[in-house]
Amino acid sequence: MRKALLAALVSCTLAGAWLTPMRAAAQVTISISCSALGIEARLCREGAEAWAQRTGNQVRLVSTPNSGTERLALYQQLLAARSPDIDVFQVDVVWPGILASHLLDLSGKIDVSGHFEEVVRNNTVDGKLVAIPWFVSAGxxxxxxxxxxxxxxxxxxxxxxxxxxxxxxxxxxxxxxxxxxxxxxxxxxxxxxxxxxxxxxxxxxxxxxxxxxxxxxxxxxxxxxxxxxxxxxxxxxxxxxxxxxxxxxxxxxxxxxxxxxxxxxxxxxxxxxxxxxxxxxxxxxxxxxxxxxxxxxxxxxGLGGEQLAVSRYTAHPEQAVDLVRYLTSREEQKRRAIAGAFTPSIVALYEDEEVLAPNPFFRDLVPTLRSAVARxxxxxxxxxxxxxxxxxxxxxxxxxxxxxxxxxxxxxxxxxxxxxxxxxx
Missing domain, CATH: 3.40.190.10 (Periplasmic binding protein-like II)
Known part of the structure; x- marks a missing residue:
């Protein structure tokens, strides 16, 4: 079963997508799935590489299908098999409730103050914070x-x-x-x-x-x-x-x-x-x-956006959580907003002039995001x-x-x- 799942996974994986730190020898290798939509793959790669250089770990990027339906099906197969092959999952705003039983509770491990409260609530299932907002979106x-x-x-x-x-x-x-x-x-x-x-x-x-x-x-x-x-x-x-x-x-x-x-x-x-x-x-x-x-x-x-979640089956929970902490931080969300117009989940960034310079329409976006229609x-x-x-x-x-x-x-x-x-x- 696991071999079949890995074969399916390999078909969606970027060849040679290994990010090796430029300094200390790697401690562990963390695998993270990222969307390939637009420039998301590049921005994810850059952020993960920065974390790897800072910590001395390695990161392996796994590219998943563009179709959200196909990506969710792949995640469900891997998690149902309790596969440890992906440590960190990029998950759509509607998936926390579907995948919650397979995800680590991040309550108290990562500070979510300052994020859109609506999205934090969305990511909280049965009292457990199973995903951290990465960017929020609306049509x-x-x-x-x-x-x-x-x-x-x-x-x-x-x-x-x-x-x-x-x-x-x-x-x-x-x-x-x-x-x-x-x-x-x-x-x-x-x-x-x-x-x-x-x-x-x-x-x-x-x-x-x-x-x-x-x-x-x-x-x-x-x-x-x-x-x-x-x-x-x-x-x-x-x-x-x-x-x-x-x-x-x-x-x-x-x-x-x-x-x-x-x-x-x-x-x-x-x-x-x-x-x-x-x-x-x-x-x-x-x-x-x-x-x-x-x-x-x-x-x-329509309310959209992506979150980062940690698999319960990861062999390296401490490092996986730290990667999520880094990628969802204010500094990294600001970089992604400037480089790729990814609307941050941290509300204060909508008043940051460096973010607004390339994205002037962000000025009026907060009310739209707060009132967006959830599925x-x-x-x-x-x-x-x-x-x-x-x-x-x-x-x-x-x-x-x-x-x-x-x-x-x-x-x-x-x-x-x-x-x-x-x-x-």
Whole structure:
């Protein structure tokens, strides 16, 4: 069993990803999994290498699949086998409840004062702090500032306004010769990213949160139907059919190549869009996501972010905890914010002028982060992965035209009620 898991792991591991300190002989080797999304792998490598040089240890970086669904499945296999082969895991904001039984309690071992309290609470399961916030995130609307100005358009307040503006600017650009221009791109693949997009659409229409804090399933309601009907109308109208296979990087690729007016994505995209070789450098603006054009409609951004956790099966808990302490420190979070626009989990850094210089939109981000819409991982616990998969599949079926919104939501509510045993999650 363990050999099979290691074989799967090796296929996702960066060849030669060993970070050797430049001074004292290594004491122990700590393995850490890092995402390969955007520049995350490089920043993780640099931070881990700095820790290795400071402590005299070695660090082995393990690259994991870009897909959060695939990464979680790999983690679950390794941890179920009690494998000691990864000491420190990078975990999504919705995974602490799923993986908690396999993670060390870090209460009292790492100081979390100054971090967003909401995220610390999210990472506390049954009174145990099982993960430390590394960066917090929320969905944002990126837009081509130059194109909106050129065509006399405003940043949309509602999703309906986005639909109309995206269509008008797209058609004007196509008439001017760019037949590859689209109005809006987002994460439409049937995976965790679509769950977040879908929750943003529903919450912005005051349509609930799929599963409410009391455990009741609320996804089948008229406003949810309205939200998904609008999103479905985008496909092949203002959004390419290929969006049904887009994750974060595919969306960014289209937008950064200059072929989309709007994009929903995370803050990590900002420095990449403004890199020296980016075709849209200096042409991009950032805004809150639109609200639903209904009574009670709000600007709703999905809460995201990553944490670092220590496996219960590590052979070197002291060193693994120290690596997490270093990587989640104020100094390291500041470096990552400046170099990669990773929004810190330490609130005070949003007032640091060195952080704000390359990331001016950080100034207004704290209220958005504090009010971001969490996925129902807390109430659904270990069943969250099934809930998310069912929701993403239902939304994808609607977007692809395989199912009508009302049908899909009725079927989804019945499935989720069975999964949750009528609210007894």
């Amino acid at each position: 944002l609307l990126y837009y081509r500032r130059d194109l909106l100005e050129q065509h006399g358009a405003e940043v949309p307040e509602t999703w309906q306004q986005l639909t109309e503006t995206a269509g008008r600017v797209m058609q004007a650009e196509r008439a001017a010769g760019n037949d590859r221009m689209w109005g809006h791109v987002f994460q439409g693949r049937a995976y965790e990213g679509l769950t977040v997009n879908g929750i943003e659409w529903l919450a912005s229409h005051n349509a609930g949160r799929i599963v409410e804090p009391d455990g009741s399933v609320s996804v089948d309601n008229p406003r949810a139907v309205q939200a998904l009907t609008l999103a479905r109308s985008w496909i092949e109208r203002i959004t390419p059919l290929g969006v049904l296979n887009y994750a974060e990087e595919e969306s960014r690729g289209v937008f950064q190549s200059g072929n989309a007016v709007f994009m929903r994505n995370w803050p990590y995209a900002w420095p990449l869009l403004n890199a020296e070789d980016s075709p849209v450098r200096g042409k991009v603006g950032v805004a809150v996501l639109p609200r639903g054009a209904v009574q009670g409609g709000v600007h709703a951004a 129902p991982s807390g109430v659904t616990g270990a069943r969250y992965n099934r809930v998310s998969a069912e929701f993403a599949a239902a939304v994808h079926a609607v977007l692809s035209g395989q199912s009508e919104p009302a049908e899909a939501l009725d079927r989804l509510e019945r499935q989720l009620t069975r999964i949750g045993r009528a609210g007894r999650w």
